[in-house]
Amino acid sequence: MDYQPKAHRAQQLIRQGNHREAIPLLRELLDYTFVVDFEYDEWLRWLADAYKKQGNHTPAGYIYLYLHYFDNAHDCFELGRSRLDLALCHEVRRNNKKAADLYRAESHFVRAAINLELTNNMKEAVSAWETTRSNIHDGEDPYPYALATVNLALALRKAGEVNRVRDLFIEAITIIEGLADEWESFGFLDEALGAYHVLCLIGQIEQRFENLAEGYCNAIRLLREQGQTFRVFRYYAAICEYGENLGEDHAVATLHREAADYAVRTGTTYQSFYLKQAAEAYMRVAGRTREKGNFPELAENAYLAAIDAYNQMGDVASVERCYRALASLELEEERTERYQRIAAETRTITREPPEIYPPGRLLLTPPKLPKVWRNELLAWESGDEPIAVLKNIIWNLEYSDVSRRQALILVLYYQDLRNKDVDDDPELLQRIARTMAGLQSSASYKTLRRLVENRHASVRAQVMSAAGSMQNAKGFILLEMGLVDASEEVQRAAVEGLKTHNYPEAFDHLVRIFQNHSRPDVRRVVLEALGKIGNFEAAEFLWSLLRSEAEDEQERAIRDAAGQVFVQLLTSEWRAIFQSQLNTEPEEVQRRLGPILTGMRS
Structure with missing residues (x-):
């Protein structure tokens, strides 16, 4: 191993007490991040000792944080008079009260509040969030102010002081709604989506469907505009699940109808699935209305909406069932007789049950939303400085050893450049x-x-x-x-x-890049990635490319490449689906695409 002579030389220098020359050599050794733990950790112990002997305690403290020698790290940071690092050290040792005191002394009230919450000292945590909020000028920093307001509301709720919670949430929602609209108008769609996530999360906490719907439906609209089909269906799954749990079946039915329409517009095969979900939600509305003894006309409207969905998907048996239910309602005699007659006529119609192609499990799984209200506020308090992120990686075993080692190396570099302009160091x-x-x-x-x-x-x-x-x-x-x-x-x-x-969640982004960029190299890379994803949605997109006319030689080359990828994906089951679509195409298209379908893989 080429690092071993360096390690041997560094050990000699340490034994000779030549710490000044040993430090740069040991720093070079740290770049060998693939080395096994016992060797790497030994180099770190030598380096920490060398720093201490040179009177440079703060970098030694970071090394001890990596090694989880928290007592040693504490002593080094105390000697180095690095109070924020000392607070971090207490935090990772779960001395949250001491960490909170130090963070407050350094005016880092967000971290102070979080540590106080961990001690269950909600009274002081509320005070820290109040201070955070009062230190932010809502006119200058409206988003951090709104997030601090959300955190304050959560802390008050946990403390049992619920009187102000709703008003605080309303204040935060008002600010966030305005910011989301503003960000959208300037094209900051990622920021706007984050704001809608906050609304979603407030809705989850309060179990208020109107907040959930505002957050998720706006997020869906944004994602639809960006063509992120995969994510749209997952967000529909989330809001429909919440709506069903909260008894909002009428809204759920409407959302499923929207999803069905979207499935048609995006060329996917999920329309019948979402129509069935919509119809079943309307049936629940009708059943609940009858149980409560409400006006029969309300149940009638729900049944008729279910019939519309069942008709659209070709489910004759369910249509007949709905008409029989309508005939059993206490309505005007003329309408009841009409429904009885239609039910009898429908019973005579023979038709195969509709084929339903449900989305894959991933598309029916609600996305995990980030804790935006806290993460963004922590980033704001740290000033988005990389050093703050890196320090929290060094000790965290949730990250790989390689990531932790790289973070430590960079923190040590930052220490070297404390009085220099980092932007002038491209290597760093x-x-x-x-x-x-x-x-x-x-x-x-x-x-x-x-x-x-x-x-x-x-x-x-x-x-x-x-x-x-x-x-x-x-x-x-x-x-x-x-x-x-x-x-x-x-x-x-x-x-x-x-x-x-080349993973399933990348599908929407890859399609958008393909549509927005005309460079052949970019488009070919996208096609290759879609081939590796290998799901039905990728095959559908490739099929849509093959069906389109190529306007020039470059387009024909891209279409040929799409055909090669498509053939590799095609299965016998998918072939039957695409063959049924091809049968409705003009004869010229059938002649062009027929050979591609017969070239499927075994």
Whole structure:
């Protein structure tokens, strides 16, 4: 191993007491992040000891945080007079009261409040949230102010002081609604979506369907406008599940009808599934109305709405069942007789039960929403500084050893550059981008978003490589910025990064990139990624490309590439579905696409 001579030399220097020369050599060894724990940890112990012998206690404290030597870290931070680091040390040792006191002394009231909540000292936690809120000027920083208001309401609710909770939530909702509209108007769709997530979460906490509907329906609208089909269906699943649990069946039925219409517009095969869900919700409305003894006309309207949905999907047996239910209502004799007659006529119609193609399990699973109200506020308090994110990674075993080691290396670099302009060090910025890529925090994404605007093309290119490993929507936001960058180096890195996004949730983003970019290399990468996703939605999109006319040679080449990927995906079950669609196409299209369907894989 090429690092072993360095390690041997570093050990000699430590034994000789030559700590000044040992430190840079040990720092070089830290770059070998793949080394097994016992060797790496030994280098860290040498390095921490060398720093202490040089009187440099703060970096030694970070090393001890990594090693989980929290008592040693505490002593180092105390000697280094690094109070925020000392607070962090108490926090990770779960000395939350001491951590809160130190955070308050440094005016970090968000972290103070969180630590106080962990001690169940809700009275002081409420006070800390009150201070946070009063320190923010709602006119200058409305979003942090609204989030602080949400946290204050939650703390009061937990403390049993419920009198102000509803008013605080209303105040926060009003601000967030205005900000979301403003962000949308300026094209800041990711920020607007985050705001709608806050509304969703308030609705979940209060179990108020109107807040849930406002949050989820606006999020659905945004995602539909962006063409994110996969996510739209998952958000429909979420709001319908909440609505059903809260007894809002009429609203649930309406939402399922919307989902059915959306399924048709996006060319998916889920219309019958959502129509059936809508019809069943209308039936629940009718049943509940009859149980309560309400006006029979209300049940009649619900049954008729269910009939409309069942008719649209071709479920004759269910239509007959609905008419029989209508005939049993206490209505005017003429209407009752009419419903009896239609039920009898419907019974004579023979038709096969409709084929229903439900979405996959993923599309029926509500998405997990981030705790935006807290994460964004923590990021605001830290000033979105990478160092704050990195410090919280060093000790956290939820991250891999490699990520923790890389975070430690960067924190030590930050210590070296305390009095220098970090933006003038592209090598450090590239390393920051690589480390931040594996993290899922809001602050890490914001750091990468800022680095996309860095003047060094090498730094922006590294962000694109980093975005390739961020398998989420934020990774795509960064990649799309790279695809239109002025630097060819950055564009190439973005295309390379795009190749790794071949998982089901990437479908909507890949389709959007395909539609928004005409470059052949970008489109080919998207097609390859869709082939690796390998689900029915990917096959449907490829089929829609094959059905379209190619206007020039370049389009024909892309369509041929789509055909090759499509054939690799095709199964006998899917072939039957696409064959039935092909039978309705003009003869010229049938001649062109027929051979592709017969070339399916076994």
